[in-house]
Every structure is written in C-alpha cells, then in structure tokens.
Amino acid sequence: MTIDIRTLRLASGLILSAFLLMHLLNLSFGLISPAAMETMRPWLSAPWRSIPGTILLYGAVLCHFTLALIALYGRQTLRMPLRETLQQVFGFLIPLLMIPHVMGTRLLYALTSYEMTYFNVINTLWVEAPLMGLRQSVAIFVVWSHCCLGLYFWLRSKRSFRKYSTAFFTMVVLIPIIGWLGFMEAGKAIAASGVAGMQRPPPAGPMGETISTVLYGVYFAALGGTLAARGIRSLRGRYFRRIRIGYPGGRVSVVRAGFSVLEASRARGIPHPSVCGGRGRCSTCRVRILRGMEDQPPPTGRELTTLERIEAGPDVRLACQFRPTHDIEVAPILLVDELDKALPVRKSSAVSNVKEQEVVVLFCDLRGFTSFVERRLPFDTVFVLNRYFEIVGAAVEQAGGRMDKFVGDGAIALFGLNASPAAGALQAITAGLAISRGLKALNEAYADELGEPLRFVLSLHAGPAIVGNMGYGGAMQFTAVGDTINVASRLEELAKRLDAEMVVSNDLISKTPLDLSAFERKNLTVRGRTEPLEVWVVPRAADLEVKVELA
Structure with missing residues (x-):
C-alpha cells in the first residue's frame, strides 16, 4: 500500500x-x-x-x-x-x-x-x-x-x-x-x-x-x-523550455514546464476558481482544452477519480492537477470576474450567492393529467391547476419549506434551507401528508366536476445540493441543482411505475425517528453511486400518516 x-x-x-x-x-x-x-x-x-x-x-x-x-x-x-x-x-x-x-x-x-x-x-x-x-x-x-x-x-x-x-x-x-x-x-x-x-x-x-x-x-x-x-x-527555467498557456479573450500565461494550469493562472493574475485550494478534491477549477491536447500527460490519481465522478469529457482536465508539457489553450468552465468580461457572457447570467448545503427535496406530480386536460376547456383546466397549486404551496410553506418551482402539473419544494437536515426531513414529510389530505378534500369538493379523482405521486429525498440565485436577467430565481435533485426526480418516476402515492429515500428516513419497516423497501441503482439507493415504497400516503402519528 x-x-x-x-x-x-x-x-x-x-x-x-x-x-x-x-x-x-x-x-x-x-x-x-x-x-x-x-x-x-x-x-x-x-x-x-x-x-x-x-x-x-x-x-x-x-x-x-x-x-x-x-x-x-x-x-x-x-x-x-x-x-x-x-x-x-x-x-x-x-x-x-x-x-x-x-x-x-x-x-x-x-x-x-x-x-x-x-x-x-x-x-x-x-x-x-x-x-x-x-x-x-x-x-x-x-x-x-x-x-x-x-x-x-x-x-x-x-x-x-x-x-x-x-x-x-x-x-x-x-x-x-x-x-x-x-x-x-x-x-x-x-x-x-x-x-x-x-x-x-x-x-x-x-x-x-x-x-x-x-x-x-x-x-x-x-x-x-x-x-x-x-x-x-x-x-534555470529562464534558459529552458517554457510553456505558453492561452485563455479566452487573448490572455496568455508563459510559465516554465512543470507549472499546473491553475498555477499558471495565478502567476499571471488570471482569476481561476478553486474551492478546494488546488488539492484535486473538487472540480471547480476544471478547464476545457481548446487546442494542444495531443501528447499531453493523461489524468491520473485524484484528477482521474474526480473526472470520472463528474463524467467529464476527454477534453476536460482539472487545472490544479494538469501540468501541460507543451503549448496549450484552455477555457475555464466556471467563469469568474475578468474572465466573465472577456467572454460573451453577461454578468446578470452568472450564478450568484450560491453555496452547497444539505437539503430535502419534495417532488409532486399529478397522474393522468394529460387525459384530464384533453377533456376540458383551457380555463377549466387552469381553475383546477390553481386549486392544486394552492394546496401544494400552502402545505409546503406551513411546514416550513420553500417552493422551488411549478412545472406543468408538477411541483418541486425544498426543505431544511434554514434548519437542520433532520428538521427539514420532518418538514418535507409533514408537507407531503398535508398535500395528500388537501387533494383528498379537493376530490371530494369537486367530485361532480372532476369525474374521477385527481391522483398524485410524491417523492422525497435528502442530500447535498447547490442552492442559490440562478438564471438569466429577469428569469433569475432561487433554486437548487445537483445529484440530490436528479435522484428525487427518478424516485418520482419510480413511484409512477409502482403505482404508489409516495416513494421516500432511506437517506431521508434515517434522519427521522420514523420506522417504515411495514412498507416495501427497494434498492434503486443511481448513476454516480457505488451502492444502490434504498427507498421505501408507500402505496397510500394516508398509511404513512398513521405511522407519523404513532411516532
């Protein structure tokens, strides 16, 4: 070893x-x-x-x-x-x-x-x-x-x-x-x-x-x-081979052979993000090779592990680990300060006030809503959708969460933004159960107009995500991105396949005192994870409500 x-x-x-x-x-x-x-x-x-x-x-x-x-x-x-x-x-x-x-x-x-x-x-x-x-x-x-x-x-x-x-x-x-x-x-x-x-x-x-x-x-x-x-x-370096590293906007750093791209950026005073300090533990310094990739040393060790983790393309390298052996042109993928001005990217489109944080994510979607829309006038559909959005939004806010977005007949909410992950997990479950009760009341109140009850699916997951204001111009909004969000979306798809009202990851349940051993447990293979993700399948959300009350 x-x-x-x-x-x-x-x-x-x-x-x-x-x-x-x-x-x-x-x-x-x-x-x-x-x-x-x-x-x-x-x-x-x-x-x-x-x-x-x-x-x-x-x-x-x-x-x-x-x-x-x-x-x-x-x-x-x-x-x-x-x-x-x-x-x-x-x-x-x-x-x-x-x-x-x-x-x-x-x-x-x-x-x-x-x-x-x-x-x-x-x-x-x-x-x-x-x-x-x-x-x-x-x-x-x-x-x-x-x-x-x-x-x-x-x-x-x-x-x-x-x-x-x-x-x-x-x-x-x-x-x-x-x-x-x-x-x-x-x-x-x-x-x-x-x-x-x-x-x-x-x-x-x-x-x-x-x-x-x-x-x-x-x-x-x-x-x-x-x-x-x-x-x-x-x-000695003054009399030996030197490497020319080009950047977008015509900026150039000429350094001795042996410099990493990150060191070359710093030596030239070119802003270059590196959250881990150049230790190969993150990918914020990664660059895209625009020219000169031929015969460069391949990634190894920490760099190779990180690039495989983010599924980077063959033209992407970590600037802190990559030490070019001949002239090269690169473009930092995460742009900052002067590089933003050098490239055709408006400052208002950049990510601002973002951070990595443990969050709890709730996905909610209506099942069979496409056929429901086809049988109704547009304004009738809008009326039902607004009642549904009111139920979801009120449930999320009263539980202590934050609405992320509404997409079609789906909704995404975030919890634990200003609380501990354990508190966020309980908030999300509370909101999910409130959505279940609200839709049940909606179905009963509009039974004649709806024809058949509105059916829903909920997926809940917890993990790290990047949260903050993202977007462009007037479309800037607070949101979250990352594997945790993607996994929650996949759990929603799983709930639909299994015809279950709720699927909850064990990552979330482990943060609560709840015991879901009475429900079916499945292992879900998730891209980027070495181990399968354990999830709990809840056929009816009302059954979980009984468990919460008992707990």
Missing part, C-alpha cells in the same frame, strides 16, 4: 493538532485553579512525554516540517489566496516561536532532570517574565490558526462539513479563548498567593545554548536551502 505525501502531511498535522488541543484543554483548567491544571497534567500533557508519545510527537513534527519544505519547493508560484498564504506563513513561523518554549520545558528536563510543573511555567510566563508569556500567547495563536486553516482546507470539500461547520467554527474560536483565560486566571492566582517566590528552575547551561543554536541553525538552513533551490530552479 502506498501513502502519498498529502496523506502523511494530514496524518502528522492531525497528531500535532491533537497535542495542541490537549494542551489548551489543560490550560483551561486554570479557570478552576493552578492545582486543577497540575492535577490534569498527567492525563492531558504527560502522555506526550512518554516514550511512545515523544516518538509520535517529534516524529510528526519532523515529518510535517519536512513535507512543508517539499511542498514549498514543489510550488511553481508563491501566488495563492490569502487563506493559503496565512497558513503557509504561520506554519513557517511556528518553529521560531516554539523553540524557546521547548528549550525551557522538554529539553530542560532532558538536561537537568528538573520537572517543570504548571506552577513553574505560569510563574515564569506570567509573573517573572511577562514578555515571554506574551510571546507564548502569540505562538499558541499562530499554531492554532495554522492547525485550523489546515483542518478547514481538508474538511470544506466534504459533503458533511456544512452540517457541522457551525460547531467547527465555534470550537475554533472558543477553545483558544478558554485556554488563554485559564492561563490568565492561574497566573493571577499564583501572583496573589505569594507562590511567585518559588525557586526558579536551573539553567540549561552551555549544552542548552548549543542545542538551541543548532535548532535555529537547522531551521534557517532548511528553509533557506529550500528557497535557494527554488531560486536556482527559477534561474
């Missing part, structure tokens, strides 16, 4: 994040007392001083720093979005800020066998040398910011992240604040108790100074060597 560099960097980063999290949690006990901090130290800090903990911690430090240098050298350009820039700058500041702390704690113990307690550490940082305490606070902020940015870049492309993003950002803010407040309260308590006069730890001596000098030397030599290697490569 092979492990790529990104996996190693992620694993080492998670280890270091766990160490920092436990350290901050230990500091937070200072809100109780310094003694509480010391009591929790064997559980939260001491494990990292064991032999396995030390190997794991310093192995992760060495691995993460080495891989960061490799990534720095591998970047063809240092132009990147602000958040990525902050992550990189914070990452390379960490050793400078943390070496003094490591020297005063871990290496001091190794050289003198003097065990630094939290009483000693806080006395030094808060009472005797507050400037050192300020530097340590800045160091924790930098390390925590670097960790959180890395976690964000890793998690943001995952479908479930939006569901937990509020909790994530809340913890990002609260944990360091609580830790720092614990440090502050412990420092004030030690200063007020007179413990400030405790014996100072012994100096590390000449050996400590030597080790400190060596650590700083290794750091500056490694970072400086990497930057120097980049400079040499850049100078």
Whole structure:
C-alpha cells in the first residue's frame, strides 16, 4: 500500500493538532485553579512525554516540517489566496516561536532532570517574565490558526462539513479563548498567593545554548536551502523550455514546464476558481482544452477519480492537477470576474450567492393529467391547476419549506434551507401528508366536476445540493441543482411505475425517528453511486400518516 505525501502531511498535522488541543484543554483548567491544571497534567500533557508519545510527537513534527519544505519547493508560484498564504506563513513561523518554549520545558528536563510543573511555567510566563508569556500567547495563536486553516482546507470539500461547520467554527474560536483565560486566571492566582517566590528552575547551561543554536541553525538552513533551490530552479527555467498557456479573450500565461494550469493562472493574475485550494478534491477549477491536447500527460490519481465522478469529457482536465508539457489553450468552465468580461457572457447570467448545503427535496406530480386536460376547456383546466397549486404551496410553506418551482402539473419544494437536515426531513414529510389530505378534500369538493379523482405521486429525498440565485436577467430565481435533485426526480418516476402515492429515500428516513419497516423497501441503482439507493415504497400516503402519528 502506498501513502502519498498529502496523506502523511494530514496524518502528522492531525497528531500535532491533537497535542495542541490537549494542551489548551489543560490550560483551561486554570479557570478552576493552578492545582486543577497540575492535577490534569498527567492525563492531558504527560502522555506526550512518554516514550511512545515523544516518538509520535517529534516524529510528526519532523515529518510535517519536512513535507512543508517539499511542498514549498514543489510550488511553481508563491501566488495563492490569502487563506493559503496565512497558513503557509504561520506554519513557517511556528518553529521560531516554539523553540524557546521547548528549550525551557522538554529539553530542560532532558538536561537537568528538573520537572517543570504548571506552577513553574505560569510563574515564569506570567509573573517573572511577562514578555515571554506574551510571546507564548502569540505562538499558541499562530499554531492554532495554522492547525485550523489546515483542518478547514481538508474538511470544506466534504459533503458533511456544512452540517457541522457551525460547531467547527465555534470550537475554533472558543477553545483558544478558554485556554488563554485559564492561563490568565492561574497566573493571577499564583501572583496573589505569594507562590511567585518559588525557586526558579536551573539553567540549561552551555549544552542548552548549543542545542538551541543548532535548532535555529537547522531551521534557517532548511528553509533557506529550500528557497535557494527554488531560486536556482527559477534561474534555470529562464534558459529552458517554457510553456505558453492561452485563455479566452487573448490572455496568455508563459510559465516554465512543470507549472499546473491553475498555477499558471495565478502567476499571471488570471482569476481561476478553486474551492478546494488546488488539492484535486473538487472540480471547480476544471478547464476545457481548446487546442494542444495531443501528447499531453493523461489524468491520473485524484484528477482521474474526480473526472470520472463528474463524467467529464476527454477534453476536460482539472487545472490544479494538469501540468501541460507543451503549448496549450484552455477555457475555464466556471467563469469568474475578468474572465466573465472577456467572454460573451453577461454578468446578470452568472450564478450568484450560491453555496452547497444539505437539503430535502419534495417532488409532486399529478397522474393522468394529460387525459384530464384533453377533456376540458383551457380555463377549466387552469381553475383546477390553481386549486392544486394552492394546496401544494400552502402545505409546503406551513411546514416550513420553500417552493422551488411549478412545472406543468408538477411541483418541486425544498426543505431544511434554514434548519437542520433532520428538521427539514420532518418538514418535507409533514408537507407531503398535508398535500395528500388537501387533494383528498379537493376530490371530494369537486367530485361532480372532476369525474374521477385527481391522483398524485410524491417523492422525497435528502442530500447535498447547490442552492442559490440562478438564471438569466429577469428569469433569475432561487433554486437548487445537483445529484440530490436528479435522484428525487427518478424516485418520482419510480413511484409512477409502482403505482404508489409516495416513494421516500432511506437517506431521508434515517434522519427521522420514523420506522417504515411495514412498507416495501427497494434498492434503486443511481448513476454516480457505488451502492444502490434504498427507498421505501408507500402505496397510500394516508398509511404513512398513521405511522407519523404513532411516532
């Protein structure tokens, strides 16, 4: 089994994040007392001083720093979005800020066998040398910011992240604040108790100074060597083959061989979307090859997986992964800013205020309505349709959903836009049952005029979708697109084939306390899914209503 560099960097980063999290949690006990901090130290800090903990911690430090240098050298350009820039700058500041702390704690113990307690550490940082305490606070902020940015870049492309993003950002803010407040309260308590006069730890001596000098030397030599290697490569690149990448509107980026198309865009200052930050985890940076596709390297690894997932054509590549070997012309498929102006696309037709979100979708359609229309005058048909639309719209809005659109005799509604997926699932079921009751009342009220009852089908499904204002000019409207919408449409077709009033996906039911084991369960093969989609077939919506009442 092979492990790529990104996996190693992620694993080492998670280890270091766990160490920092436990350290901050230990500091937070200072809100109780310094003694509480010391009591929790064997559980939260001491494990990292064991032999396995030390190997794991310093192995992760060495691995993460080495891989960061490799990534720095591998970047063809240092132009990147602000958040990525902050992550990189914070990452390379960490050793400078943390070496003094490591020297005063871990290496001091190794050289003198003097065990630094939290009483000693806080006395030094808060009472005797507050400037050192300020530097340590800045160091924790930098390390925590670097960790959180890395976690964000890793998690943001995952479908479930939006569901937990509020909790994530809340913890990002609260944990360091609580830790720092614990440090502050412990420092004030030690200063007020007179413990400030405790014996100072012994100096590390000449050996400590030597080790400190060596650590700083290794750091500056490694970072400086990497930057120097980049400079040499850049100078060599001036005398070696260069690649010309053309864009719509006549813009051109000339770069050294080895640049990805995304790096070429950034180097030239050409706006190019990349939601995942150029990690091959999304397809927002994809480009269409207009010229020069011949003899280019084929997609592999992450790029191949992503392109297969979106069923891209042979002329589509991921700009972040595709490194052309000769001149080429490309057109970014998702246009932004200046590229919008360069191409014949009006700004008003662009997608605006869109985001990915977990939603619940309800499809509703009338069965046999075509034959119904053929036997009636147009205005009579409109009258019935409006009564039907009123029932659907009122049911959706009263349940807390939002009407997406009416198409012919069909309707699409969205739920969970401003609520949790679980709440959205219950809202959709509630709306579906209200539609069933409303149509039953309509059939009874207009039995003579209708001739035969109006029959309906409902399909309900939950999953991620892109929601926002889409369209052109005056036709801009709030809507949702994505696989979740397509699957809900297929479930509606399945309901018609099975002559059932409702088909509900297990993805939706799993978010509710409902038990549908009394109904038939089927597996539906859906394009783009490796596993079949489990659905529940409800012949009569009224039967599900009984289940909801019992639940």
